[in-house]
């Protein structure tokens with residue numbers, strides 16, 4: 001129970017469904033003052049009090065579990081090293097994988113609990129299939145697709161059939177004071193929202209070249225390649241304008257040479273995505289399905305193949321801003337909610353025969 | 366429910382509750398001059414006398430406060446300010462390393478905000494303070510000491526301190542000696558005058574009175590700078606309208622607790638000894654923490670190797686058994702207890718500890734309920750410790 005409205009309503013629903021529910025708030029900061037304060041974050045003293053109050057209203061026991069060490073190792077350190085390796089991690093996904101459905105789940109099972117209930121917006125019904133929430137705008141299936149079958153079998157998402165508005169209304173009707181709490185955004189362990197500054201503090205400054213992807217010309221300097229993400233346009237601060245006067249985008253990041261490669265928007269487009277560490281629930285591949293390449297990103301149709309090398313998706317229409325380190329999640333469209341077939345971690349995107357971001361992969365490992 | 370957490374708070378005695386309700390029906394501010402005020406004042410002053418009589422104090426030495434925390438703050442900060450004002454060379458505060466946070470954090474605050482020097486008296490493995498350590502400190506820094514504070518009994522492991530010896534050392538050097546007797550009154554004999562202490566903290570809710578009322582027994586000649594300013598009540602040391610019903614009920618409880626202490630102590634220590642023997646038989650590697658002899662009658666404190674105290678608490682709570690890890694929380698996260706750490710326990714042993722405390726309502730049936738649940742909970746908690754081992 002984060003102290004927010006979703007987990008409070010999820011707990012209330014689980015309890016009402018007849019389960020013997022215990023509320024758990026995760027203390028994730030080594031120093032509770034250093035994480036985001038106020039109502040927006042997920043790890044403050046105030047949030048812990050809000051969560052406790054909600055548990056009291058629901059009438060369930062409540063405990064705070066100290067997961068600061070595990071969170072630091074598995075999520076924060078990973079976040080930093082992924083950026084250092086030129087990739088763009090998704091810490092929320094990682095937290096679901098390593099904290100909520102590993103550290104917490106393992107401990108809960110050992111203590112005699114059967115499942116972990118969370119307030120994620122996704123559907124997981126009797127058929128065991130993970131589906132998008134009815135509230136597409138709030139859907140969180142993308143950050144849950146990393147869960148294995150074994151973990152899904154121990155998970156409950158009671159909110160998937162409701163919109164966020166309905167959840168808020170229900171919270172108010174249940175007398176849960178968190179009903180109006182603003183949604184949390186951004187990354188909970190970066191207190192001021194300044195990801196670049198956070199990374200600079202951890203990784204130090206490391207100046208390098210910004211290079212034109214077509215000509216190889218050095219266009220400018222950067223203070224650390226980790227501050228850039230694929231598809232980024234703003235903040236490049238290039239002295240030399242492009243010959244056609246059009247904006248330039250980050251195409252790739254190469255940690256080994258510490259270069260950031262930029263180019264026109266059309267060079268961002270990829271039609272093949274490769275990924276490793278696949279988790280696949282679907283039947284045999286290749287399969288035609290939809291893929292999502294970023295949290296809240298666009299969805300494109302693709303032919304997906306999963307084999308021992310990993311996952312390959314041939315996109316029917318090109319996608320832009322495909323970053324190594326993000327997840328590719330495959331869905332099968334379904335009237336009862338699009339079904340998650342599986343997911344994997346993107347290693348590269350390529351266009352036609354030409355490799356766009358492959359060097360990122362080689363350099364990253 | 367099996368309530369094994371009397372050191373956190375204990376149920377009100379029926380006679381105390383009745384006295385509270387009766388007094389709460391009446392009107393009158395004890396500071397008012399009219400008949401209603403005089404009546405309230407009479408109730409307060411009679412209460413003061415009752416408390417003084419059973420705790421070996423003079424009525425004028427009883428200063429009513431909002432409880433243990435306030436009394437401890439007044440005795441440390443208030444006496445520190447008064448003593449330093451009288452002689453600016455005095456800037457040291459002495460306290461044992463195992464004090465309740467009400468003392469501990471007051472001393473830390475003085476160090477942080479008033480440039481006080483904090484001297485922490487160490488304890489041995491049983492949590493006892495060695496008077497020789499205090500004697501040495503007095504020899505070295507006697508002229509610089511403002512106040513010495515050592516609790517009568519520890520709230521976590523139940524160890525009773527050699528208060529008379531410590532107070533005598535302080536008295537010989539002319540240094541005010543405060544003792545936090547919150548856990549001691551009603552449990553062991555406590556006599557303010559006989560103890561030789563200059564100040565003593567007592568609170569209502571640990572001995573069958575209401576929460577939110579307590580007292581500092583403060584010797585007439587011990588200066589204390591007030592922390593609360595206002596109407597000048599309580600010798601001008603503690604302003605604020607007196608809580609007449611609270612004070613009345615508090616006095617009834619103190620009197621009852623002190624008068625029944627011998628029988629109480631015999632009955633409850635028997636129950637406790639039975640609990641300890643059964644825990645040791647059921648969980649042979651359990652470590653019994655604290656002093657086996659100089660100990661509060663209702664306290665049983667264990668470390669269960671391989672368990673997290675938190676996990677045990679959760680598992681026992683789920684079976685209707687209330688106990689405590691005894692450690693302070695920040696954001697609800699249990700920190701290893703400073704008491705266990707001061708006793709030389711490593712972080713694992715400190716984290717694996719659980720406190721059971723008995724009180725005036727305790728029964729053998731509650732201990733039976735505990736023993737029905739504890740072995741299974743310990744086994745389960747041991748398995749749950751494996752979650753900490755990182756996976757690849």
Ligand SMILES: Cc1ncc(COP(=O)(O)O)c(C=O)c1O
Nearest residue numbers: 432433434465467520547548568
């Ligand atoms: C030893 C000791 N001192 C002080 C206190 C604080 O007393 P109160 O709760 O009345 O503020 C307690 C209890 O919490 C205690 O055990």
